[in-house]
Amino acid sequence: MAAAPAEPSIDLVVIGLGYVGLPLAQEACRSGLTVAGLDVNRRVVEGLADGCSHVDDLSDTDVRAMLDAGFRPTTDPAVIADAATVVICVPTPLSESGGPDLRAVLAATDAVARHLRPGTLVVLESTTYPGTTQDELLPALEAGGLQVGRDIFLAFSPERIDPGNPRFGFRNTPKVVGGCTPACTERAREFYGRIVDEVVVARGTREAEMAKLLENTYRHVNIALVNEMSRFCHELDIDLWDVIRCASTKPFGFQAFFPGPGVGGHCIPIDPNYLSYTVRAQLGQPFRFVELAQEVNGAMPAYVVQRVQELLNERSLAVRGSQVLLLGVTYKADIADQRESPSVDVANGLLRLGADVRFHDPYVSRWRALADPLDVVPDLHAAVADADAVVLLQRHATYDVDDLAARAAVLLDTRGVSCADSPAVRL
Numbered sequence: 001m002a003a004a005p006a007e008p009s010i011d012l013v014v015i016g017l018g019y020v021g022l023p024l025a026q027e028a029c030r031s032g033l034t035v036a037g038l039d040v041n042r043r044v045v046e047g048l049a050d051g052c053s054h055v056d057d058l059s060d061t062d063v064r065a066m067l068d069a070g071f072r073p074t075t076d077p078a079v080i081a082d083a084a085t086v087v088i089c090v091p092t093p094l095s096e097s098g099g100p101d102l103r104a105v106l107a108a109t110d111a112v113a114r115h116l117r118p119g120t121l122v123v124l125e126s127t128t129y130p131g132t133t134q135d136e137l138l139p140a141l142e143a144g145g146l147q148v149g150r151d152i153f154l155a156f157s158p159e160r161i162d163p164g165n166p167r168f169g170f171r172n173t174p175k176v177v178g179g180c181t182p183a184c185t186e187r188a189r190e191f192y193g194r195i196v197d198e199v200v201v202a203r204g205t206r207e208a209e210m211a212k213l214l215e216n217t218y219r220h221v222n223i224a225l226v227n228e229m230s231r232f233c234h235e236l237d238i239d240l241w242d243v244i245r246c247a248s249t250k251p252f253g254f255q256a257f258f259p260g261p262g263v264g265g266h267c268i269p270i271d272p273n274y275l276s277y278t279v280r281a282q283l284g285q286p287f288r289f290v291e292l293a294q295e296v297n298g299a300m301p302a303y304v305v306q307r308v309q310e311l312l313n314e315r316s317l318a319v320r321g322s323q324v325l326l327l328g329v330t331y332k333a334d335i336a337d338q339r340e341s342p343s344v345d346v347a348n349g350l351l352r353l354g355a356d357v358r359f360h361d362p363y364v365s366r367w368r369a370l371a372d373p374l375d376v377v378p379d380l381h382a383a384v385a386d387a388d389a390v391v392l393l394q395r396h397a398t399y400d401v402d403d404l405a406a407r408a409a410v411l412l413d414t415r416g417v418s419c420a421d422s423p424a425v426r427l
């Protein structure tokens with residue numbers, strides 16, 4: 001344990017300066033807290049120190065404003081010893097076996113344990129399975145002799161950041177907190193009360209952990225519902241997007257979800273796995289809703305490939321040798337994040353059938369996720385005119401889909417953004 005200074009000189013140390021950690025650090029800086037950021041990636045730290053952002057929601061100007069407010073990015077874990085509060089925002093990917101890979105969380109916890117001073121509040125924000133804070137972090141932090149709830153304080157607070165959302169940012173999205181003890185909860189409530197408008201107190205860490213998984217599983221399951229419906233509606237010649245528009249006018253009891261080429265991003269395809277993993281590991285049962293949703297959503301890229309094949313077939317073309325242009329390969333509209341994007345599976349499915357795949361995306365110049373990376377086509381309109389089939393995979397605002405459909409031999413609109421009288425074919 002490091003020799004503790006009388007008073008911590010830093011209000012907050014954020015561990016993991018990515019999509020979650022950086023907006024937290026930014027909001028804390030804006031709220032007048034002294035903030036340091038710790039990351040193991042030297043390039044990330046050096047970039048931030050030079051005023052360069054690597055996440056969509058922050059511009060270089062935002063990072064420079066943080067630096068002006070005293071933000072200090074570092075790779076030195078000794079900074080933890082100066083902190084009143086430490087928040088862990090490191091990745092929690094899936095392991096090879098499909099369970100949670102906690103290596104980054106455990107490494108960050110280990111760094112905290114080595115530099116922890118009495119009085120510090122430690123919060124885990126990384127998404128994980130229920131029980132992680134209590135069963136993994138608590139014993140690791142107490143190993144040095146400090147007791148949680150008495151000498152140090154430990155809580156979980158799920159991150160709800162919605163990259164690219166212009167309406168809900170860090171401050172106006174309520175923050176759920178759950179501590180290991182009432183004193184821990186109180187410390188966490190007090191801390192987040194300084195940087196967000198509303199703090200919601202959970203009964204404990206497990207409830208806070210589970211709340212995050214419920215939110216994302218709810219999305220996953222409902223997206224699967226409309227994805228499965230989209231296949232039937234196509235066969236029945238019913239426009240599902242019009243159905244959803246009509247159903248959405250019900251002022252209660254209905255929330256609209258939309259079909260698409262599959263689910264992407266760091267949360268929806270991954271988080272429900274933590275839940276099914278926990279249910280299987282601890283109760284020996286399958287979590288059928290999650291598994292079914294995974295099956296349905298996971299099959300959507302192959303369904304898109306099948307629809308492309310059918311559209312080419314209508315014009316007596318084989319997929320092999322046909323030029324197929326994919327529009328929008330990021331997992332979400334109007335951002336550059338490509339993580340878990342289903343576009344990769346669509347491209348691979350078409351490549352396997354021998355298509356000449358090209359892509360356009362205003363946010364991606366080189367598509368590195370493919371085994372043979374592709375450069376973006378230089379001229380969108382020329383590429384649309386050249387292609388045997390165009391597939392809109394992401395509804396970036398810069399795409400005028402009806403205009404593109406008019407220029408294309410055929411355009412498959414997987415996002416339902418084309419007008420009713422558009423030449424585009426909806427999924």
Ligand SMILES: NC(=O)c1ccc[n+]([C@@H]2O[C@H](COP(=O)([O-])OP(=O)(O)OC[C@H]3O[C@@H](n4cnc5c(N)ncnc54)[C@H](O)[C@@H]3O)[C@@H](O)[C@H]2O)c1
Binds near residue numbers: 015041091159
């Ligand atoms: N991206 C989202 O929209 C989102 C939303 C809600 C929750 N989450 C969850 O938040 C967590 C973080 O996700 P993210 O999207 O910010 O990830 P990210 O990959 O954008 O950033 C994580 C950062 O942590 C750093 N890191 C890894 N191990 C470290 C260690 N031991 N010590 C210090 N730094 C370390 C990495 O270098 C990286 O810069 C995950 O658990 C994720 O599931 C993400």
